[in-house]
Amino acid sequence: MxxxxxxxxxxxxxxxxxxxxxxxxxxxxxxxxxxxxxxxxxxxxxxxxxxxxxxxxxxxxxxxxxxxxxxxxxxxxxxxxxxxxxxxxxxxxxxxxxxxxxxxxxxxxxxxxxxxxxxxxxxxxxxNCSTIQMAAALKPLHDFAKVKRVIVSTYQAVSGAGQKGITELAEQSKAWAKGEEIPAASKFQYRIAFNLIPQIDVFDEYDYTKEELKMTNETKKIMGDDSIMVSATCVRVPVFRSHSESVWIETEKPLSPEKAKELLSKAEGIEVIDDAANKKYPMPLDAEGKQVTYVGRIRKDISNAGNGLTFWVVSDNLLKGxxxxxxxxxxxxxxxxxx
Ligand SMILES: NC(=O)c1ccc[n+]([C@@H]2O[C@H](COP(=O)([O-])OP(=O)(O)OC[C@H]3O[C@@H](n4cnc5c(N)ncnc54)[C@H](OP(=O)(O)O)[C@@H]3O)[C@@H](O)[C@H]2O)c1
Known part of the structure; x- marks a missing residue:
């Protein structure tokens, strides 16, 4: 070879x-x-x-x-x-x-x-890391039912901000556990330990962040379809590794949760963990070090009479991302x- x-x-x-x-x-x-x-x-x-x-x-x-x-x-x-x-x-x-x-x-x-x-x-x-895992999950659904609109909220690990992000969460958490003064934020805008920060990167003129606009623009380019509309809210969470996403989609053709599970189960690089009765769903700790994108919590959107589907996507941001x-x-x- x-x-x-x-x-x-x-x-x-x-x-x-x-x-x-x-x-x-x-x-x-x-x-x-x-x-x-x-x-x-x-x-x-x-x-x-x-x-x-x-x-x-x-x-x-x-x-x-x-x-x-x-x-x-x-x-x-x-x-x-x-x-x-x-x-x-x-x-x-x-x-x-x-x-x-x-x-x-x-x-x-x-x-x-x-x-x-x-x-x-x-x-x-x-x-972008959040976009990769979402695009991997959207692709089989888009091929079958054409995704028209996506609304996504992300829960992004500190390692997405590099080595300094990892160190900042570790140092702040250690100080908190010892009852010491918590080191001031430096990589992030605010303290990240035991907090959430709804800002990743800087804001643009429409009050979206650059990270959110990456999800909008990059998704269109990767999927080769400018008509897909994406609105994202990107949040930094005190997790070391693996990004999670709550994704809502509207499709042109009807798409049942059963069909979505079938399509995702067959898709390359995707693993479905979805067994609500037995409390089985993907979580960032489980995704750490794994070379796949996990999808779970696949369900019909009860607020939408049309073709709405909602699900949860988790992947290691340093690996697939x-x-x-x-x-x-x-x-x-x-x-x-x-x-
Ligand atoms: N972390 C993620 O989840 C993620 C995901 C997707 C994409 N990315 C992107 O990947 C890139 C790196 O991210 P990271 O998280 O690995 O950051 P990081 O932990 O801060 O590492 C940065 C790396 O770049 C090197 N570097 C910095 N300035 C340099 C220069 N002038 N010449 C040569 N090397 C230089 C550093 O070398 P030294 O040791 O010499 O400083 C270090 O090896 C960024 O563009 C980031 O946006 C990150």
């Missing part, structure tokens, strides 16, 4: 570390690997398949000897470095929001729109003989 030269940019971050684990875990065909970060971490060590590697400084010529680069070093870094990697013939799979809405850049969830990957599109965007989806894009490039 052919093997590939891989780079991970932002390798020391919350997502980068999961990318390394995904490459190992999925036996990715790696010929060589290099781990890149800023001068803060250059020189530190990371382990891959039992071998120790020294983290190198990310530079503009990093794509010269690389077939596929997985980027998770933030938007401005990606804007600066990804075009140089791409110009050197390297495929860049980028986790930031820098390229997602560029017309020429594919925005891909492999179970939904693998056909958007092309040989001449060297920069590929990984969608980031590292796993990125590695699956790389696997699809190989499978479809694009790289």
């Amino acid at each position: 052919k093997k590939y030269r891989i780079a991970v940019a932002g390798a020391t971050g919350a997502v980068g570390r999961e990318m390394i684990k995904m490459l190992e875990n999925r036996n990715f065909p790696v010929e060589s690997v290099k781990f890149l970060a800023s001068e803060r971490s250059a020189g530190s060590k990371l382990t891959f398949n039992g071998k120790e590697y020294t983290v190198e400084l990310l530079t503009k010529d990093g794509g010269k000897d690389t077939d596929i680069a997985l980027f998770s070093a933030g938007g401005s870094v990606s804007k600066e470095f990804a075009p140089h990697f791409a110009a050197d013939g390297c495929f860049v799979i980028d986790n930031s929001s820098a390229w997602r809405m560029e017309k020429e850049v594919p925005l891909v969830v492999p179970e939904v729109n693998p056909g958007d990957l092309k040989k001449d599109k060297k920069i590929i965007a990984n969608p 980031a590292a796993l989806n990125a590695v699956q894009i790389a696997e699809t490039l190989i499978k479809n003989e694009i790289v």
Whole structure:
């Protein structure tokens, strides 16, 4: 089997570390690997398949000897470095929001729109974490009944804000448990321990946040259907890992809960946990470290005489929401003989 030269940019971050684990875990065909970060971490060590590697400084010529680069070093870094990697013939799979809405850049969830990957599109965007898991769940329902409208509320883990988000919840919780003064908020707008914050990213002129608008705009692009309307409320919750979503949809064709369960059960990358009588439904603790998107609480909307359905979606934001989806894009490039 052919093997590939891989780079991970932002390798020391919350997502980068999961990318390394995904490459190992999925036996990715790696010929060589290099781990890149800023001068803060250059020189530190990371382990891959039992071998120790020294983290190198990310530079503009990093794509010269690389077939596929997985980027998770933030938007401005990606804007600066990804075009140089791409110009050197390297495929860049980028986790930031820098390229997602560029017309020429594919925005891909492999179970939904693998056909958007092309040989001449060297920069590929990984969608927003909340959007990936929702799109994966919507796709089989949309194919059957055409989704017209989505109203979603998210319950997003602190790891969605990177390593600093994880540390902030841990430090505040530890201080609370010891009866000490709780450290002030720094990564988040307010204290996150034992609280909820209905703001992720900044507000726009319509009083939606940028995170909410990502769910609106990216869903249309991934599904290839501009007519799908999405209104999101994104909330940060004191959970370390895995995002949860309460999703309401209106479909053009009638869609019973039984049919939705059948469609979702057959869909790639989806697992249905839905047994109300036995208190079985997906929860973030169960999704941690898992490579699937869970759907449960599937039921008819009793407030809507039309075609309303409501359900609950949970997935590991660092895996399907980031590292796993990125590695699956790389696997699809190989499978479809694009790289
Ligand atoms: N966390 C999630 O659930 C999630 C999901 C989807 C997408 N994303 C996106 O993925 C990206 C990374 O997120 P994260 O959560 O992993 O953040 P993080 O934990 O803060 O990690 C950031 C990484 O980027 C590196 N970096 C920062 N500035 C750099 C520079 N100038 N040159 C080279 N490397 C640089 C850091 O290296 P140093 O160690 O040298 O600082 C670190 O490896 C962001 O764009 C984020 O929006 C995150």
